[in-house]
Amino acid sequence: MISLRPSGFDELGLRRALSDRMLPVLVGAMTFLAALAMAGWFGTAALARHWQQGAGASLTVQVPQATDPAASGGQTRLAAVLALLTGTPGVASAHALSDQELADLLKPWLGQGADRLAIPIPAVIAVRLTGTASDLAPLAHRLDDAAPGTLVEDHDRWIGRLAVLVRSLQACAGLALLLVAGVAASVIAVATRAGLSTRREAIEIVHGLGATDAYIAGRFAARATLLAAAGAAGGALVALPVLLALARLAAPFVGQPAGTAGDTLQDALGALPVALWLALPCLPVSAGAIGFATAHSAVRRWLRRLP
Amino acid sequence: MLRFEAVGLRYERSGVRTDASAGPEVLHDISFHLRPGAFRWLMGPSGAGKTSLLRLLYLAVRPTRGRLTLMGTDVATAPRRALPVLRRRIGVVFQDFRLLPHLSAFDNVALPLRIAGRPEGQIRADVGELLRWVGLSQHLDTRPAELSGGEQQRVAIARSVITRPALLLADEPTGNLDDGQAERLMQLFKEMNRIGTTVIVATHNEMLVERHPAPTLHIANGRLAASDGRDDGWVS
Incomplete structure (x- = not known):
């Protein structure tokens, strides 16, 4: 029992x-x-x-003197960088920010009419990747060759x-x-x-x-x-x-x-x-x-x- | 069954076991032994040490010196975990009953069996029968506070014998009982003794002792004054 x-x-x-x-x-x-x-x-x-x-799958590319002709000649530095980016495997899209988008981005720091200031502002390209960013050094080199001074920034620091x-x-x-x-x-x-x-x-x-x-x-x-x-x-x-x-x-x-x-x-x-x-x-x-x-x-x- | 060899007992004043906190010795050099099935009256004036001797026997305290062997276990040196099993073989009738006030008479008597993990069906049968035997069948669900002193004592007695203990100790068990009930209790103790239980009853009631003559342990000033020398068992 x-x-x-x-x-x-x-x-x-x-x-x-x-x-x-x-x-x-x-x-x-x-x-x-x-x-x-x-x-x-x-x-x-x-x-x-x-x-x-979100941040891991994107890059920001800055192209100074974007409207100057590219080293290879024929097109602007911005167009050369964009062409290189779109031809790169792993890049889903590359979109150059318009003046308005850039102004919106800078508004918190520079105020209204940032675009009218006499500051040389680089063109900014928002790049979306198909996966997370891998080694960016070769891409950065190629972009720098096409348009010297171009900066590639992933968001690792942030x-x-x-x-x-x-x-x-x-x-x-x-x-x-x-x-x-x-x-x-x-x-x-x-x-x-x-x-x-x-x-x-x-x-x-x-x-x-x-x-x-x-x-x-x-x-x-x-x-x-x-x-x-x-x-x-x-x-x-x-x-x-x-x-x-x-x-x-x-x-x-x-x-x-x-x-x-x-x-x-x-x-x-x-x-x-x-x-x-x-x-x-x-x-x-x-x-x-x-x-x-x-x-x-x-x-x-x-x-x-x-x- | 049990053997005292030069046993001494002193209570600790603060519950801390140090020489400084130790109180005076209340029992000195107690030596005697009982065979299984023995019966002893325990007599002596108030404050002589009867209750302390019983406390040693029901393992509420351990000897501070000497050697006490209870049912084959050396009580002074046994580990704590060995003592509960020994306690379950000892029935005690306390002078103040020590019933649990929030439990019914039935649950008070059933408690030792439940602690021992007995089956509930057997508990119901055994407890019901024993409470009927002590005349409390009408009070199974009654709490101690609603019972008279004599009824409470009978509950306490039923609780002490429900496990059919090997050693039965009673401290003034007839104090609240009338003569008829006291006689009935003595019959119960004798019956327990006859089936092999060792019984020690502390009492001041000399009439009771005269009516039921048996060997007596006399204690005075914490010393065992004398045993009357007769062997275990009843004197016819």
Whole structure:
């Protein structure tokens, strides 16, 4: 026969000692913060990925004195460079920016009418590649031969800076998650110790009747696991609408049109990254695990004072 | 069954085991042994050390010196993890009952069996039968606070014998019982003793001892004054 202790059997009186109010609320609040930190982690990663893909597949070519004749003669330097670029394998398109586009680009720095200033402004060609940029040195050489002074700039430097920024933001999010887990563990440890002192007599009686440390610690751990997991589930549920709103705000930056996310419930739910959907249910599981481990070790340490 | 060899006990004042924190010795040089199936009265004036001796026997404390062997285990040197199994073979009736106030009479009596992991079906049958035997079949779901002193004591007694322990200890078990109930309890102890349980009963009740003569451990000032020399078992 299998021994099945009745499910409601609470020999240590833990339903009152570890109450279902304070602990779940505190763990729920921690989980809310953890969900925000996780959203920060996944959000920055998605933004970085999107920008990296965009920037990694493009080049900027600057041609000074664009209207001068090219070294080979016959055509302008700009036309020679454009012809070379379009004939290069791996180049999807090469588009020389018009004066208006160039003026728009420079407007933030030079103001309106930048084109009327007596500054020699090079022609700028936006090049889209079929894949990410590989070794650009041979291309740069050929362009320089055709039109000396031509500069080829990939966006490595900016991607590098962006990567550093993203890694820092992710480190902050990770640190926040660790802190939240640490605070949750402390809250559970304090609640467990309070429970131990209020149920001291019951524990001594049960211990005297031959209960092992594992038995007593297991009763506390089961209760702490239940309360922490329930609190965390509540916290994650409360965080969900906040995350959906943030995802909707972030949609234009990760390549989704601003209008689509949130028009229907399905769109709204789809705005969250899949990774976040997978990570959210992990919060109650992790909180339960933290509750179990913390309560178990706290009770076992306390029980060592008994013979 | 059990053997004391020059056992001494001192309580620690602060729970920290250092010489500075140690209190005075409450038991000195206790030496005696009991064979399985023995019965002993434990008598002595208040404060003589009866309760401390019982605490040693139900493993609430360990000896601070000497050697105590209980059911083949050296209690002073055994690892902590070895003690729960020993405790499950010891039944104790406390003077203050030590029932769990939030549990019903049934659950209080079932507790040792559940701790030992017995099947629930067997628990229901055994506990129901024993509570009927002690006259509490109407109070299975009643909590201790709603029971009289005598009823609480009977619950405590039922809890102590439900596992059919090898060693049964009782500290003033008849204090809250009328004469009829006390006699009934003695019959239970005798019956347990007859089927091989070693029984030690601490009491001030000389009338009870006279009605049920048996070898006696006398304790005074923390020393075992004398055993009356008779061998294990009942004196007819």
